[in-house]
Amino acid sequence: MTPPAMWDGHAKGSRAYNRMLWALFFAGVATFSQLYSVQSVLTSIADGFSISAAQAALTVSAATIGLALAVIPWSWVADRAGRKRTMTWAISAAVAFGLLVPLAPTFELMLALRFLEGTALGGIPAIALVYLNEEVQRLHAAVAAGTYVAGTTIGGLSGRLVAGPVADLFDWRAGVLAASLMAALAAVAFVWLAPAPRRFTPVVRGIGPKLSERIVHNLRSPRQLGLYAQGFLLMGGFVAVYNYLGFRLELPPFGLPVAVISLLFLAYLAGTVTSRVAGTLAVRFGRLRVMLAGIPVIVIGLLITLTDSLPLIVVGLVIFTGGFFTVHAVAAGWTPRLAALGSAQASSLYNFFYYAGSSLIGWIGGFFFGGFGWAGVVLFASALAVVAGLLAATTLRGAPNH
Numbered sequence: 001m002t003p004p005a006m007w008d009g010h011a012k013g014s015r016a017y018n019r020m021l022w023a024l025f026f027a028g029v030a031t032f033s034q035l036y037s038v039q040s041v042l043t044s045i046a047d048g049f050s051i052s053a054a055q056a057a058l059t060v061s062a063a064t065i066g067l068a069l070a071v072i073p074w075s076w077v078a079d080r081a082g083r084k085r086t087m088t089w090a091i092s093a094a095v096a097f098g099l100l101v102p103l104a105p106t107f108e109l110m111l112a113l114r115f116l117e118g119t120a121l122g123g124i125p126a127i128a129l130v131y132l133n134e135e136v137q138r139l140h141a142a143v144a145a146g147t148y149v150a151g152t153t154i155g156g157l158s159g160r161l162v163a164g165p166v167a168d169l170f171d172w173r174a175g176v177l178a179a180s181l182m183a184a185l186a187a188v189a190f191v192w193l194a195p196a197p198r199r200f201t202p203v204v205r206g207i208g209p210k211l212s213e214r215i216v217h218n219l220r221s222p223r224q225l226g227l228y229a230q231g232f233l234l235m236g237g238f239v240a241v242y243n244y245l246g247f248r249l250e251l252p253p254f255g256l257p258v259a260v261i262s263l264l265f266l267a268y269l270a271g272t273v274t275s276r277v278a279g280t281l282a283v284r285f286g287r288l289r290v291m292l293a294g295i296p297v298i299v300i301g302l303l304i305t306l307t308d309s310l311p312l313i314v315v316g317l318v319i320f321t322g323g324f325f326t327v328h329a330v331a332a333g334w335t336p337r338l339a340a341l342g343s344a345q346a347s348s349l350y351n352f353f354y355y356a357g358s359s360l361i362g363w364i365g366g367f368f369f370g371g372f373g374w375a376g377v378v379l380f381a382s383a384l385a386v387v388a389g390l391l392a393a394t395t396l397r398g399a400p401n402h
Contacts, residue, residue, distance in 0.1 A: 012136075012144075016195045020135060021147050023194035024128050028151030030091055030186035031124040033159030034098045034117060035063055037179035039242060040164035040262040043250055044172040049107040054366035057243045061359040062111045064239075066118030068355035071126035075348035076211050078123070083131035084194050090123020091187040098180035102173035118355075125152075126348040133336045133343065135197060145333030146279025150272045153325060157268035158182060164262020214342025218349055223338050226395025230291070230331040231354030233388040234298070236361020237381030238324050241302070243362055244369040244377050245317070253308060267317040271325030278329040288396050291330045295389035297323030302378045302385075327388070328354075338399060 038045065038059045046056035078086040097117035104110035129145055136144045159179040167175030209217070218224045245264065249256045274294075281290045301323055304316025332350060339346035361384065368376035 017136060017144075019193045019195050020132065021144060023190050024132060024148040025151030025154070026186040026189040026193065027087065027091065027124050027128055028148060028153075029155035029158060030095070030183045030190060031121050032152045032155030033162070033179050033186065034094060034183045035067070035121055035159070036060065036156045036242075037159035037163040037176050038063075038101075038114070038172075040160035040246070040265060041167045041172040041175050041258065042243065043246055043261075044167050044175075044258055048172060051107060053244065053247050054363065054370065055107075057363055057366055058111060059114055060239065060243065061363045062114040063118030063121070064355040064358040064362070066115040066120075067122040067125070068118075068352050068359060070119040070122030071348040071351040071355075072211075072215065072345065074123040074126040075130075075344040078127045078130070079211075079344055083127050083134070083197055086123055087127050087131070087194070088191050090120055090127075091190060093120035094124075095180065095184045095187050096120075098183055099177070101180070102177040122351070125351045125354075127344065129332060130336050130344045130347050131197070135195065144279070146276045146282075146329045149275040149325060149329040149332060153268045153271040153275060155183075155186070157265050157272075160262055160265040160268075164265075165259045168257060168259035209341060211345070214345040215349065217341045218339060218346045221338070221340075222395045223399050224335065224346055224349070226391050227331045227335050227338070228350055228353040229391045229395075230327055230388050231350050232357035233361070233384040233391075234324055234327055234357070235354045236357035237298075237365070237384040238321075239358045239362030240365025240368075240377055241305075241317075241320065241381055244365060244374070245305075245313075247369065248374045249310075249313075254310060264314065264317060267314065267321045270318045270322035274322040274326045275329040278326045279333065282330050282333075287330045287334050288392065288399065291327050291392055291396075292389060294323045294326035294330075295385050295392075297326065298385040299382045302382050306375060306378055334399075 042053070042056045042059070045051075045059060046053060049056075074086060074090060077089075081089075094117055097113055097120055101110060101113045101117060104113055128148055132144050132148060159182070162182055163172075163175035163179045165175075166178045242265075246258075246261045248254070249261050249264070278290055278294075298320055301316045301318070301320025304319065305313050307313060307316075332347075332354075335350040336343040336347045365377050365380055368380045372379070
């Protein structure tokens with residue numbers, strides 16, 4: 001076998017390359033079907049526990065806070081135990097906690113279990129793109145990263161589409177349970193398909209830079225901070241939009257039931273397409289150009305949702321979602337590539353800011369919805385997108401672009 005230092009990585013089209021992409025696709029499904037399944041049943045959770053919309057949204061934030069706090073510790077484990085082994089541990093623990101969530105008798109216990117579930121899930125996005133970048137030929141890494149992000153969109157979509165209709169037939173507990181069972185099957189597929197690492201070299205205690213040094217190095221990099229800002233700001237706005245759109249559509253003049261509202265998450269398919277396309281375009285035109293092109297798409301999509309026409313709201317949501325995943329796919333894949341030291345920590349920090357934005361900004365969006373209605377959410381998310389674009393343009397100009 002070729003020594004790790006001399007091996008170029010799995011070539012595009014090879015059996016191992018295809019298994020890698022499918023494995024990470026299923027890892028994305030397992031992670032995001034669990035993480036966001038409750039989002040399609042927030043109104044049912046609010047009714048079931050007699051709580052407000054902002055309180056119900058804490059069921060999303062609890063998991064994303066746990067994930068954000070766990071990504072750095074998981075990266076430390078992965079540097080020692082290996083990428084695939086660590087991801088296997090994380091995905092198994094997440095499935096176990098996910099199956100307990102619908103059994104929670106109180107809202108407080110449900111939040112605690114969601115936090116633990118998110119903590120376990122932190123081991124997947126924290127490591128997946130590092131694992132991919134180590135094992136795939138450099139030329140094809142951007143395309144492969146786009147494929148992984150496409151898998152996360154399918155996961156987010158499937159979890160919501162399963163939980164919503166099942167909840168309408170039974171209750172929100174049955175809906176969340178169904179999504180967790182689907183995640184368990186995806187987790188098995190990941191473990192079976194993922195090829196054994198060939199380029200991984202474990203970090204030995206006392207040799208090389210310390211964990212704190214690898215973290216500080218990336219936090220001092222303006223380019224990395226520019227990428228982290230994309231995750232923090234754009235994901236926060238994205239979650240706010242999807243958290244509170246359901247509450248808007250339950251009110252007049254729409255008055256839609258939960259099962260119908262959950263179908264709006266089909267807009268995620270736009271992200272499935274644009275994530276993959278963004279990787280291909282980044283190879284051709286450069287990553288920064290593709291990222292910046294996604295920002296006006298986000299804003300245009302948001303503005304279209306201001307109408308009271310349901311078909312136009314759907315169109316706007318599709319455009320908004322496609323623009324978001326264009327930027328996210330490029331930023332997430334670019335992060336470990338720009339890391340001069342500690343690629344696992346660089347990727348984990350991106351995920352930390354990404355899910356911190358999801359938790360904090362996604363929750364804050366509820367106050368804009370409560371105070372100014374849907375227009376407040378649109379203005380809030382649009383402002384976040386503009387700031388993210390300006391930061392990308394100023395911090396990433398001149399960075400290695402392919």
